[in-house]
Amino acid sequence: MTTETKSGESRTRVRGAGLAAVRGLALALVALPGAVLCFVLSAVSIVLIPIGVGIVTTPWVLTGVRAFADWRRVLAAEWGGVRIPSSYREIPKDANPWGRTFGMLGDPATWRDLRWLPVDMTAGFLTALLPAALFLYPLEGFALAAGLWRILADSMDGAYWYGFVPVTGQASAFGAAALALALLVVARIVNPRLLKVHFQLTRAFLAPRQGELAERVRVLTETRRDAVDTSAAELRRIERDLHDGAQARLVAMGMDLGTVEAFLDKDPEKARHLLAQARRNSAEALTELRDLVRGIHPPVLAERGLGDAVRALALRLPISTEVDVDLDGRAGAPVESAAYFAVSEVLTNAVKHSGADRIWIDLHEVKDDAGTLRITVTDNGRGGARIGAGSGLTGVERRLGTFDGVLAVSSPEGGPTMVTMEIPCA
Template sequence: MDRVRVHDARVAAARGLGLALMGWSASLALFVAATVSLAFVPLGVGVLTTPSVLLRVRAYAAHRRLLAARWAGIRIAEPYEPLPSPARGGLLGRAELTNRLLRDPATWRDLRWLLVDMTAGAAVAVLAPALPAEGAFGLLLAAGLWRPLVAASDGWWYGFVPITGWATAFVAGALGCVWLAVALRWNPALIDACFRLARTQLAPTPEAELARRVERLTETRRDAVDTSAAELRRIERDLHDGAQARLVAMGMDLNTIEALLDKDPDRARRLLAQTRQSSVDALAELRDLVRGIHPPVLAERGLGDAVRALALRLPMDTEVAVDLDGRADAPVESAAYFAVSEVLTNVVKHSGADRVWVDVHHRDGRLRITVTDNGRGGAVAEAGSGLAGVERRLGTFDGVLAVSSPAGGPTLVTMEIPCVLS
């Protein structure tokens, strides 16, 4: 445990030094450049420079968000409004882009973050390397470094301790041990505090977050309505072309049988056998149709067994791991089931894989499903694709889809839906 703490403290010290240097250099330079560029906007010159500077600020803020996620596990959402795409060229295009950037409240929050980062943020970050450095210096004073320092000056102070001889040097060494203990305990927390301070400036405001959520819910509701309408049309078509056609044919056959019972009993018996087979086929089609609407195994045994049943029908080796300690709401289970079904269908049709792994588990209030195959890769969730449909289906429940599919494989599809299990 001590080794782990020492390692974490040293890593935090290095990261704190890097963050402080970025605050005193990059943040300061970008803040000055943005301020000067904005000052020249009324003169027209700033229109040419402001988009480049502000977009550079956004890129720098994006890099800080990435560091926050990697180093501290702190995720900071991007609050920016969409920019015109494609942007017009020339002076008019620069003017339009400048106007859109300046009207975005997130732009001003980025600039305020630069100011905070090069002052309070850098001050917090520099404590991480300063504490162990100060502690090590106190130990060096106790080891004899005090003598040349005191001899070269009228006096030397270590913090609040005046160094006059060995006794006070040992006091400085004890104080240095205190600083080292503080660094060992609090260095990682200082880095977290630095990123939490950045999150107060870079994350969307509650109002912006609510507006984005409303916009997303509106979009997903529209997609859900379109999907439901398409599903109803499919059911109507399947009933009309399948079971309904067979039932109509059965009615005609029964009329013929009724007319032939006295005239040609043998032919009536043959038609009766044919009608019985038609009834069996119609019942099978109805069962398939019902299974497509809501599979009985999903309703009776839950998502885990329903996914296992899907895997049994695949023409390839499939491993399914399920870790669920309850059941989600029926609509969530249905969305997750059909999302997995669509992903597995894509695997069979397009991947060229001979092995698939499916993992279903629930952690931290989120249902997470991953489907991995050893196929050729290259899968993308582009418009019109099956994966885009999966993304829309999950979006109805605030779910997300992530696809990692480099050329040559493997392909990893991750689906997450926020939910609770009963």
């Protein structure tokens, strides 16, 4: 291994340790108050159920808890490569407050969330803060060696302790710097692992355990039924499009050609007109067949792959769209097809409903055991998109669910809207 390679690896490790420290500090500062707020509001709301107030407030509070937990699932996947499945039971849209409250409280995933919150505000806080402490505390040791010890010595009667090193002079300040350097070496090695421990602790409490197999079977049964229904609906659409489009034009073209035979000798001008009409019908039938084939499986997807197919899709949009693709290879054809049509549906929603004037599409492969394909579609529109709100996102969720994929939507009122899709490709 060359010196340049070793130096590059060393810089990469230092950057990794620093990034883990920054992320850990951000988690500690944001997650602690978030976990405390969610736990307190949940406890108060559940206690108020017997007097009726909690019937109204509990669904809203638990929805917020689920959003907080889902956010942490996303961070666990993106920052730690730790996938935490979300297995909340679906609540009927027309359920009354009573049904929503006890439907959520009857969901084992709700109680996993509530058990996780106290752990997150204690052990989770410490495991998130430790990488930051290991990376930042050495700065004090270096500052002592640079002369800070003189200022501290003037303000303190005894020695200033840095770790287990009493700093009383320049020599002991250099000892503090040596300890700081050792801590920095330790941070470079263990910081990314410590952050992953934090996310593994989160997974230990949020991931389903008892009843996981039954829940998995239920989800797969629903997914299979949805896939069969979707396939049947697609076949009916193809049959209808063929019957009403290309087939009708081909029948008309055959009739025109039959008439041409009758008028070829008696009225050549009429025959020439009918031939031109038959030519137009054949061209239109060919165009409709090409559109139909493109709707089943776009040729560019089969020939060039998902990245170029999405770029071609973006070029046809009336909105300025940027596409960023970082894929090492190609996924299986069914996965690429599902991803393509999912992106197509999300873009159609954005064009029709968001009022956006700019869209960003990002496709990249997550370096994890599942070889996850992650697609993010962001627009700067008005927001308010919801799964199950008649926006077509429910169909996207079902399409991805066939491949054990997930769909996450962040769309506050006023925008922006971010739709994230993940599909395991291994």
